Amino acid sequence: MTESFGSAAIGEAIDAASGTALCAYITAGYPSLDGFADILTAVAGTADVVEIGVPFTDPMADGLTIQRASRVALENGVTLEWIFEVLGDMAPSLKAPHLLMGYYNPFLAFGLDRLGVAMTETTTSGLIIPDLPIDESGPLLETLQPRGLALVQLVTPTTPEDRLIRLTSAGGGFVYAVTTTGVTGGDAALPTQTLAYLDRVGSAASLPVLAGFGVRSRDQVETLSGHVDGVVVGSALIEAIDRGEDPGVFLEELRPAAVSA
Amino acid sequence: MTMTKNSLLAELIEGAPPSDGRFGPYGGRFVPETLMAVLQRLERKSIELLADSGFKAELKAEQRDFIGRPTALSPAPGLGERWGAEVYLKREDLCHTGAHKINNALGQALIAKRLGVSRIVAETGAGQHGVATAAAAARVGLPCTVYMGVIDARRQKPNLERMKLLGAKVILVETGDQTLRSAIDEAMRDWVSDPDGTYYLLGSVVGPHPYPWMVREFQSVIGHEARNQMIARGGGLPDVAVACVGGGSNAIGLFRGFVGDPEVELLGIEAGGRGGDGDPHSATLGKGSPGVLHGAMTPLLQDAHGQIEDTHSIAPGLDYPGVGPEHALLRDLGRARYESVTDDDALDALHECSSAEGILPALESSHALAGAKRWAASHPGARIVVGLSGRGDKDIQLLTGEVPHD
Numbered sequence A: 001m002t003e004s005f006g007s008a009a010i011g012e013a014i015d016a017a018s019g020t021a022l023c024a025y026i027t028a029g030y031p032s033l034d035g036f037a038d039i040l041t042a043v044a045g046t047a048d049v050v051e052i053g054v055p056f057t058d059p060m061a062d063g064l065t066i067q068r069a070s071r072v073a074l075e076n077g078v079t080l081e082w083i084f085e086v087l088g089d090m091a092p093s094l095k096a097p098h099l100l101m102g103y104y105n106p107f108l109a110f111g112l113d114r115l116g117v118a119m120t121e122t123t124t125s126g127l128i129i130p131d132l133p134i135d136e137s138g139p140l141l142e143t144l145q146p147r148g149l150a151l152v153q154l155v156t157p158t159t160p161e162d163r164l165i166r167l168t169s170a171g172g173g174f175v176y177a178v179t180t181t182g183v184t185g186g187d188a189a190l191p192t193q194t195l196a197y198l199d200r201v202g203s204a205a206s207l208p209v210l211a212g213f214g215v216r217s218r219d220q221v222e223t224l225s226g227h228v229d230g231v232v233v234g235s236a237l238i239e240a241i242d243r244g245e246d247p248g249v250f251l252e253e254l255r256p257a258a259v260s261a
Numbered sequence B: 001m002t003m004t005k006n007s008l009l010a011e012l013i014e015g016a017p018p019s020d021g022r023f024g025p026y027g028g029r030f031v032p033e034t035l036m037a038v039l040q041r042l043e044r045k046s047i048e049l050l051a052d053s054g055f056k057a058e059l060k061a062e063q064r065d066f067i068g069r070p071t072a073l074s075p076a077p078g079l080g081e082r083w084g085a086e087v088y089l090k091r092e093d094l095c096h097t098g099a100h101k102i103n104n105a106l107g108q109a110l111i112a113k114r115l116g117v118s119r120i121v122a123e124t125g126a127g128q129h130g131v132a133t134a135a136a137a138a139r140v141g142l143p144c145t146v147y148m149g150v151i152d153a154r155r156q157k158p159n160l161e162r163m164k165l166l167g168a169k170v171i172l173v174e175t176g177d178q179t180l181r182s183a184i185d186e187a188m189r190d191w192v193s194d195p196d197g198t199y200y201l202l203g204s205v206v207g208p209h210p211y212p213w214m215v216r217e218f219q220s221v222i223g224h225e226a227r228n229q230m231i232a233r234g235g236g237l238p239d240v241a242v243a244c245v246g247g248g249s250n251a252i253g254l255f256r257g258f259v260g261d262p263e264v265e266l267l268g269i270e271a272g273g274r275g276g277d278g279d280p281h282s283a284t285l286g287k288g289s290p291g292v293l294h295g296a297m298t299p300l301l302q303d304a305h306g307q308i309e310d311t312h313s314i315a316p317g318l319d320y321p322g323v324g325p326e327h328a329l330l331r332d333l334g335r336a337r338y339e340s341v342t343d344d345d346a347l348d349a350l351h352e353c354s355s356a357e358g359i360l361p362a363l364e365s366s367h368a369l370a371g372a373k374r375w376a377a378s379h380p381g382a383r384i385v386v387g388l389s390g391r392g393d394k395d396i397q398l399l400t401g402e403v404p405h406d
Ligand SMILES: Cc1ncc(COP(=O)(O)O)c(C=O)c1O
Pocket: B099, B100, B101, B125, B126, B127, B128, B129, B203, B204, B205, B244, B245, B246, B247, B248, B249, B250, B251, B316, B317, B318, B362, B364, B365, B389, B390, B391
């Protein structure tokens, strides 16, 4: 049972993880409306934090896998209303806190105040919005912060130092450190300069740091584990679901050996 | 409230780069964090260069020597007689590469060069911006990649071939709606992958700040020339300036010449598609609602859930669900009005202009002609300037039925 939710609950879940925290992304209503509940349950049973993707017609920061999943979800009729309905039923039994991840426009269309209310009702801890930089997020923060909900900030290798300091203390929940320039779905190479950048994020941040974009193997998780508090896995998980694999098992196998044994 | 309205309009007329990237409630910079630093750098650089006398002199020389500016302002007595008006056409179809798009492409290519990037990417709908970018990139000596939806590539094949001849690498986009909107999505994905080495040469007054302002600055040469040319002909300012609106760059360029003349009406014409109830169209200012797409807060064609709707226009350059934020503010302030005309109206206007004037206009520009004709019907004897944004050679296969409309 998730007893608490919000910014603090996310941080606690990451701290409580055995070793490197696993944050798993799945697109809502993918591959089908009916099948989603089982996938969500399985993922929340293994992951430390769950990101539920809100599909959008123009996912400009996403690679082909999540583009396709978003399109299928939209064809299935997924809306934010539907997502909150499902979460209203399921959230009390989910074993990990959850956030919503998606582009700004569907949230705007839903209505920002109504969004804060629906998130609280469904114990949704926060949002990740890749096309909403901190500079434009004033109106949304006004509805999230009084409710203790997170607006997770993304930082990237191109983020200048002064901005990095600002972003790593803003928004709440965790800091989402994007491993590379580019879109989701690649295969992050993680050269030493990337690890040095992640170390820089870590020393600037008071919040936990999760690395994401292109994380798809246990080797990568092992490499990252000394540098960040956790990882985000998205496209690779969706591809595992496409192959018919059990998402819980797939995630478990990503955890470094010493911990999963 | 009226005070704010007046001061917003005064600010708009003055035309300084908006310090917060906003046109009233519209505009802004809604992009992934990866692009923030590069947009801030572009903002600084473009403001600096557009005020720099050396850059301005180079731009002016290139406008003359490469684009062929100033373009003519042609009296159109054949249309005038039919419409019962005095009609002038601002001939952007005479620009090198055949449309106004080169005004912007060349300007930005000169900026890209000074930024020291290693390549240029662009999107294109009608292919005019793609051709213009390919030409401008070649002119400044940078390699160039253009994203084009497969539907548009089929509809505008001559431009596809021209881009390749001009040395551009063309990538056909099969995701999303396979037209201009998906081409922008793909170009942005490319840009996000290498923001420091790649310059994104956006083709209209859309996207994150500083693009709407910067592109407008490069296109305002249309309106400034037109105003001077009208005055030089004698008879003074026009009663109305009419232009088609896709993203809105040729319209804002024409409007900039007259925005400070309250006696000149500004009329933008959007694409009404087939015109039936419930048919898809691209009349964003007429029927859209504010939202965020491609980096800006602006009117969009979207459903109740904030999903972007599929659009339709026979004119690929107008087939887009968003619009420039400055137009939205001009509309809200009552300084400009926006109407739409149908595919069929535009086709009729294309044929009328071709036979009456010996000028084959682009399907996009034909929307402006159809809108101007309708306006003339209720303003007998008025003086009208129409922005003829481009030439129609690219549309021949659409016109002969050799390729389907969508
Ligand atoms: C000839 C022509 N006119 C107009 C447009 C529409 O663009 P904008 O509204 O930015 O002028 C295009 C776009 O491709 C075009 O090719």
